[in-house]
Amino acid sequence: MEQQELNDYRDQLLSSLEEHPSRTEEGRQGSLQIFVNHECVGSVDCVKGDSNYSFASRDRSVHTVELRNEAGVLVGGLCAPEAGLKNIRVPIKRGWVDIHIHNRIDGGSVRMHFENNPPWWSRLGARAAWSPFAGPHLLDRQPLVWRNFACAQIVLALGVVALLVDRVPDWLGSESRSSVLEQQLAAQEATHNQVERLQQQVAQLSEVQQTALKETQAEQQQLAHLSHLFDNVSQAQSKMAAQVVTTQEDLRSVKDSVVQEVENDVRVALTKEEENRVQVKQELLSVKSVNETLIKQVALLESKNRELHARLASTAVEVAKVASQQKSIAVARTESSKDAPSQMQVAEALREADPQAFLFWVSFQDGTSEKSIEDLFHEIKGTKKGPSNSGWYPVEVKLPKPEPPDRFLESVKRATIVKAVATSKIMPPAQ
Amino acid sequence: MRDHHTLSVKLNSVVTSENEFDELVLRSLPEFLDRATAQTKRFLRDTAQWTDDITHEKLALRWGYELVERFLICGRTEVPCRPFFLLDSLIAKSFSQPDPLCYHKELLTPVGRFLDGLASRAVVSRDALMALFYHIYGLGQANVVRLLGFGQAESQRVYKNFERWRQSGWQRTMLETGISEHDLKDLEEQQREQPERLNVEVDRLLRLLQTHYRKSEPEHYPCLTGQKWGQLFSDDYGYDYRVWHLAFCHTCFLEVADRRQDELNNAEKPRVNLHIQPLKKGGVMALFGSERGGRTHGTARTQRLSRSTS
Numbered sequence: 001m002e003q004q005e006l007n008d009y010r011d012q013l014l015s016s017l018e019e020h021p022s023r024t025e026e027g028r029q030g031s032l033q034i035f036v037n038h039e040c041v042g043s044v045d046c047v048k049g050d051s052n053y054s055f056a057s058r059d060r061s062v063h064t065v066e067l068r069n070e071a072g073v074l075v076g077g078l079c080a081p082e083a084g085l086k087n088i089r090v091p092i093k094r095g096w097v098d099i100h101i102h103n104r105i106d107g108g109s110v111r112m113h114f115e116n117n118p119p120w121w122s123r124l125g126a127r128a129a130w131s132p133f134a135g136p137h138l139l140d141r142q143p144l145v146w147r148n149f150a151c152a153q154i155v156l157a158l159g160v161v162a163l164l165v166d167r168v169p170d171w172l173g174s175e176s177r178s179s180v181l182e183q184q185l186a187a188q189e190a191t192h193n194q195v196e197r198l199q200q201q202v203a204q205l206s207e208v209q210q211t212a213l214k215e216t217q218a219e220q221q222q223l224a225h226l227s228h229l230f231d232n233v234s235q236a237q238s239k240m241a242a243q244v245v246t247t248q249e250d251l252r253s254v255k256d257s258v259v260q261e262v263e264n265d266v267r268v269a270l271t272k273e274e275e276n277r278v279q280v281k282q283e284l285l286s287v288k289s290v291n292e293t294l295i296k297q298v299a300l301l302e303s304k305n306r307e308l309h310a311r312l313a314s315t316a317v318e319v320a321k322v323a324s325q326q327k328s329i330a331v332a333r334t335e336s337s338k339d340a341p342s343q344m345q346v347a348e349a350l351r352e353a354d355p356q357a358f359l360f361w362v363s364f365q366d367g368t369s370e371k372s373i374e375d376l377f378h379e380i381k382g383t384k385k386g387p388s389n390s391g392w393y394p395v396e397v398k399l400p401k402p403e404p405p406d407r408f409l410e411s412v413k414r415a416t417i418v419k420a421v422a423t424s425k426i427m428p429p430a431q
Numbered sequence: 432m433r434d435h436h437t438l439s440v441k442l443n444s445v446v447t448s449e450n451e452f453d454e455l456v457l458r459s460l461p462e463f464l465d466r467a468t469a470q471t472k473r474f475l476r477d478t479a480q481w482t483d484d485i486t487h488e489k490l491a492l493r494w495g496y497e498l499v500e501r502f503l504i505c506g507r508t509e510v511p512c513r514p515f516f517l518l519d520s521l522i523a524k525s526f527s528q529p530d531p532l533c534y535h536k537e538l539l540t541p542v543g544r545f546l547d548g549l550a551s552r553a554v555v556s557r558d559a560l561m562a563l564f565y566h567i568y569g570l571g572q573a574n575v576v577r578l579l580g581f582g583q584a585e586s587q588r589v590y591k592n593f594e595r596w597r598q599s600g601w602q603r604t605m606l607e608t609g610i611s612e613h614d615l616k617d618l619e620e621q622q623r624e625q626p627e628r629l630n631v632e633v634d635r636l637l638r639l640l641q642t643h644y645r646k647s648e649p650e651h652y653p654c655l656t657g658q659k660w661g662q663l664f665s666d667d668y669g670y671d672y673r674v675w676h677l678a679f680c681h682t683c684f685l686e687v688a689d690r691r692q693d694e695l696n697n698a699e700k701p702r703v704n705l706h707i708q709p710l711k712k713g714g715v716m717a718l719f720g721s722e723r724g725g726r727t728h729g730t731a732r733t734q735r736l737s738r739s740t741s
Contacts, residue, residue, distance in 0.1 A: 002485040009489055009609050010464070013496040016607060017460050017503070031588075033557060039648070040554075040675070063524070064505070071595055071603075072556025074500055078508040079521070088508050 032075070032092070035066040036110055046095060046114050053112040062101050062108035067092065080108065152205055156198050163191050358399050359385065360409060361392045361422045368417045376415055380408075392422070438462065442515045449507050455514060456503060463502065463518060468495030470522045475534070486539045489609040494532060496607065498522050533643040541614045542621070542629065543636055545707070548608030550640045553678060558600045561592040562709060563678045567637065568688075569704040577694045578687065579673045580664045593710060601709040618707050626705075634703040637681055645679045652676050657686050664691070 033043045036055055044053045066077035067090070076090035080101045088099045092114075100111040167187055364373055377384060377395065385394040399408055409421050442459055446452045456463065471491040475481040502518050509517055525531055538547045549566055552559035564570040570578060572593040576586040605615070621629050652672055655663065660683070663669050677684045681703075688701040695701075 005611065006485055006488050006492070009611075010492055012606050013492060014460055014464060016603075017464065017496065017499060018457070031557075033555070035555070038554075039646075043557075043671070064501075066501070066504070068555050070557040070592060071600055072552055072559060074504050074555075077501065077504045079505045079524075090508070 031070050032097075032114070033068045033070065034110075034112065035064075035068065035077075037063050038066070044112070044114055046092070046116065050116065051114045053114070054110065056107065056109040058107040060107060061103040062110055065099055065101065065110055067097065152202055156195075156202060159198065160191075160195060163194075167191070357396065358405050358408070359394060359396045359423075360405075360412075361394055362412065363391045363393070363419045363421075364417050365419050372417050376412075376417060380412060391419075443513055445511050445513055447511045449510050452507055452510050452512075452514070456506065459514070460499070463499045463514075464492075464495055466495075466515065466518060467498040467502075467522060468492050470519070470526075471495050471498070471532075474526050474532075480534050486544075490534070490539070493607065493609055498525060501525075530643070530646075533640065535639050537636060538639065541610070541617050542632055542705075544608060544614070545610055545618060546633065546636055546640055548604050548610060550644045550679075551608075552600070552604045554644050556600065557674075558592045558596040559604060560674060560678050561589055562596040562600065565593075565710050566706050567633070567703060568684070568701050569706055570701070571710055574695055578691055579670070579677070580667070580691070580694070581670065585670055594712070597709045597712060615707060622705065622707065630703045630705055633705045634681075637703065641679050641681060648675050648679055654680060654683050657690060660687050661690055 031043050031045050034041055034053060034055070036057070037060070041055045042053060044051050061082070062080045064077065064079055067075050069075055075092050076097060076099075078086070078088050078090070078099060078101070080086055080103055083103045083105070086099075086101045090097050090099060095114060095116040098113040098115070102109050102111075167184065373393070380395075380397055382395040382397040385396050397408070399405060405423065409423065412418060413421050438459055439462070441455060442462060446455060468491045471494045472481065472487075475487065475491065481487055498521065499518070502521050505521065506512065506514065506517055533547060533551065535543075537543055549559060549563060553563050561572075561575060564575045564578070565572075572590050576589050579585075579589075581589060618629075652675055654676070663672070664687075673687075677687055685701065688695065692700070
């Protein structure tokens, strides 16, 4: 039972497939639905004469194109190539559709031109002279037009001659001339009509041929334009190839020159560096010699300095002696002499020459221990004269004769624990 | 036997002209159909979608038939070619597409096959597309015109769609889908006895079908908001958008039908209401929203649907 049902279904489908060629002729011609990759992308109304449709996809290529009427019957279609062009002319009811597919890497496009069937004379002309996408064959087809035209003219001439051959003897040999004349007139008129009709047809045919010729010429021009484009493209390609070769050579030469330049630069830089190094070495040597000279000069100056110190000490002793000798004379003259300023100068000189008493004040850094202070006093052989006042300690030292107090104070200042030093001559600090 | 062998050799040989192709194909249709069916079966087996029963056999036959139909048209443009090789390549290319067949176990019931047949036909036929509004929602031609907001020229086209569908489209679809008389009687019986249950089933299956078949809709036809639908109708553009999308999108259909309730002259909201037979010329149909559903079970509100009254 089930097998029977299945067989029936299969037979029905086969019948439907068998009548497929006739099905494409049925239905309203008007509207055709266009499917690209099984998706309905639009429809075209073919009733309105020739019409065009185009579709482009940017993200995927075109695999299939199908044309279906509104009843869903598949009336035309084709499979597209993976890449490149495909042009097909598909017959539809009372017309044609030219399908152009162009697949690229980044998508595909479809262009369609729907063309209703022209009248019979136009078809005749088209069949004779126009074939879509014929390309190079167009030139071969062109003589066919003229051949058909010549044939039609010959047929027409033969028809006229045959008619004349048929009628002329009757015109000459007839006894009942009046009735024959009427027949002749009628026949002549009929012949004339036929000739006129034939002439009209010939004229129409010639028009069609003219149209076809124009189309052929247009096609030829397009072909010539295409070939010109191809030539341009090939020239551009050859130029491009030549430019590529030139560029490669340039690159190679530039690469070599750059390497040489870099090597030269490196070499120059190394040489310069070496020269600098030698120069620095020489300068170092000269600095070293200058340094040695300076050391010698310093030693010499130190020895001179020592001599000067010794001379100063001896001079101080002699001054002290002179001072002690003049002391008695000065005392004797003190009362009698009215020149007080000179006595005061002598007294001051004496006081300055006294090595016994040099009093100064010293303050210490914060946090200095008493022991450190005592150690310092011990070191400078000083005596603390009274309590400290606001951090200032009065200290008395006995300086040797040749040593000036300022130098002594400088040496005291250099001690790390000493903050400041003051003498009685300057000011008593914070008193 | 020898003839069969000779034919097989010819089908594997090169065909050099379109006439030769047509003649050979016409003589070899059973071979092509069997080959396409066998490859479809193999595909279903390989994808674990095959069961040995008549439903699956019919499904394979139907898809094989569609493949051969395409081969008949496209093959002529590939001459010179080897017919069997070309058929195999077309089948392979078709099955290499993502989700090439609408296969779902729930669509193997009579109602599922009926709806699948309608939807698959609607993808390629404007007649069937228009008829979907009637078969699924019970909208006649006049209401379809009102729902879609068509002008006079477009409405004439809708009437012609319904006419062709009535005359031959529905019959051919049933034939090519493999819905037998027995299946139709079974469906009509279900509709008589349990119309609500059947409509619920249709509502459920509709979403499965629309998910698959909306892939054939142009990519630039997305779902719109109610406001944008309103703008599309008020600005009077996108006729194809309206037809394609509303026929295949239940949600948008309800949205638009709700918004255009005034134009439909209907008090109730539209809903799924299965109709099995095509709308008859001059017949009386139930408006959608009737109590029991179905074209013979309308309630008080009815509408005359002949061309003269619409």
